[in-house]
Amino acid sequence: MMPDIKICGLKTSEAVDRAVERGATHVGFIFFEKSPRNIEPDIAGTLADRVRGRAKIVAVTVDADTDELDEIVDLLKPDILQLHGKESPERLLMLKALYGLPIIKAFSIREPEDLKRIEPYIGIADRFLFDAKPPSDSELPGGNGIPFDWRVLRTLDGSIDYMLSGGLNKDNIAAALRETGAHGIDVSSGVESAPGVKDVAMIDEFFAAVKRASALEPVSGSTK
Numbered sequence: 001m002m003p004d005i006k007i008c009g010l011k012t013s014e015a016v017d018r019a020v021e022r023g024a025t026h027v028g029f030i031f032f033e034k035s036p037r038n039i040e041p042d043i044a045g046t047l048a049d050r051v052r053g054r055a056k057i058v059a060v061t062v063d064a065d066t067d068e069l070d071e072i073v074d075l076l077k078p079d080i081l082q083l084h085g086k087e088s089p090e091r092l093l094m095l096k097a098l099y100g101l102p103i104i105k106a107f108s109i110r111e112p113e114d115l116k117r118i119e120p121y122i123g124i125a126d127r128f129l130f131d132a133k134p135p136s137d138s139e140l141p142g143g144n145g146i147p148f149d150w151r152v153l154r155t156l157d158g159s160i161d162y163m164l165s166g167g168l169n170k171d172n173i174a175a176a177l178r179e180t181g182a183h184g185i186d187v188s189s190g191v192e193s194a195p196g197v198k199d200v201a202m203i204d205e206f207f208a209a210v211k212r213a214s215a216l217e218p219v220s221g222s223t224k
């Protein structure tokens with residue numbers, strides 16, 4: 001089965017169009033000034049209009065205040081909020097009540113202990129996203145292009161819905177899916193030729209690799 005596929009950090013119509021043509025179920029826009037993928041909400045809204053209804057529009061923010069979120073929700077009209085900072089469960093409840101949007105809550109993972117941090121968010125976050133811990137010299141909480149040890153997720157309760165993220169690319173996505181069986185994947189750097197510069201050929205290659213990996217997957221219940 002094909003996982004949900006989110007292409008994140010989009011900034012051009014060419015990349016948005018190609019991602020959705022190839023089968024992206026989610027497209028992500030980054031609202032974080034220090035990121036090379038940062039985009040103004042009005043420009044993101046115009047890009048999102050190209051694919052609205054064909055892919056879920058995801059607004060990625062990091063500890064954004066309500067004024068900033070108001071502007072993003074107003075101009076982008078996202079389907080989903082992705083919170084990639086230290087937002088508390090209470091903050092998620094408040095934002096869900098305010099905007100009526102589903103929330104993906106991101107967590108950085110290195111070891112099994114890190115998974116304990118999701119517990120207070122179960123039943124509040126609509127989906128989790130597991131990313132690698134950023135290097136100590138990085139200003140970005142995500143989008144660093146580095147994977148974590150996916151074996152950590154072996155201890156995760158199978159009923160937890162999550163997207164796998166962090167350094168995914170055409171060369172490691174088959175192994176990542178084989179190890180985790182993730183129902184959703186999220187890629188940014190892995191389809192870029194330089195930080196913040198999406199490459200449509202790399203988007204093509206990534207989708208081709210996911211399709212190959214999904215075709216190889218054993219069919220549950222099959223006797224063959």
Ligand SMILES: O=C(O)c1ccccc1N[C@@H]1O[C@H](COP(=O)(O)O)[C@@H](O)[C@H]1O
Pocket residue numbers: 008009028030032035036037060061062084131140141142143144145146165166167168186187188189190
């Ligand atoms: O991509 C960014 O610049 C970014 C900035 C701030 C918060 C989150 C960000 N990106 C998220 O991180 C994942 C993993 O990225 P990568 O594939 O390792 O480059 C990305 O998909 C975004 O959801």
